Ligand code: G6P
């Protein structure tokens with residue numbers, strides 16, 4: 481009944497959590513802000529600028545917009561330097577084989593990610609060839625839980641939202657799929673029980689759903 485699967489990137493196709501965490505941790509430490517893995521969980525699927533606002537909830541001072549821009553730029557430079565460690569080897573066999581099987585079954589595949597680094601990451605993983613469309617932080621004005629990134633992906637594929645199912649690891653992403661009129665599959669344990677249409681423990685399990 482579906483014609484396409486739209487995948488979130490970070491936390492679904494690959495694991496960049498640790499790199500985002502380390503980069504934000506350095507910024508938080510420089511500003512003397514308390515930051516831990518729990519707060520980091522809230523940054524899943526959230527844009528860079530909004531992530532920084534969440535971190536600043538624990539900040540007593542005030543930053544000018546120039547300073548804010550500078551920190552955002554610094555965070556991304558750090559993050560990009562960590563991404564240098566990423567190679568094809570980080571594109572897991574299970575993910576690769578599952579994507580191939582989905583294509584064999586005739587599904588169109590797309591990326592729906594808030595990240596402005598999505599294409600860079602997909603290139604590092606040598607994963608570009610698996611996707612028919614890439615909708616990311618560079619082609620949207622509103623981030624998840626707004627459905628824009630997924631609606632753009634459907635549009636790129638030439639499909640209606642109801643033809644697409646979304647796979648996500650973040651609460652904001654599942655909310656975005658729902659707001660866009662798409663069914664959703666949650667992976668991992670960051671999405672509250674009952675919010676998504678389906679829930680899987682591992683990536684390959686999607687083959688039992690579609
Ligand atoms: C993904 C990640 C978020 C990150 C966002 C923006 O959604 O889950 O943690 O903040 O992308 O990433 P960017 O690469 O543009 O800084």
Ligand code: MG
Nearest residue numbers: 488490491649
């Ligand atoms: Mg994610």
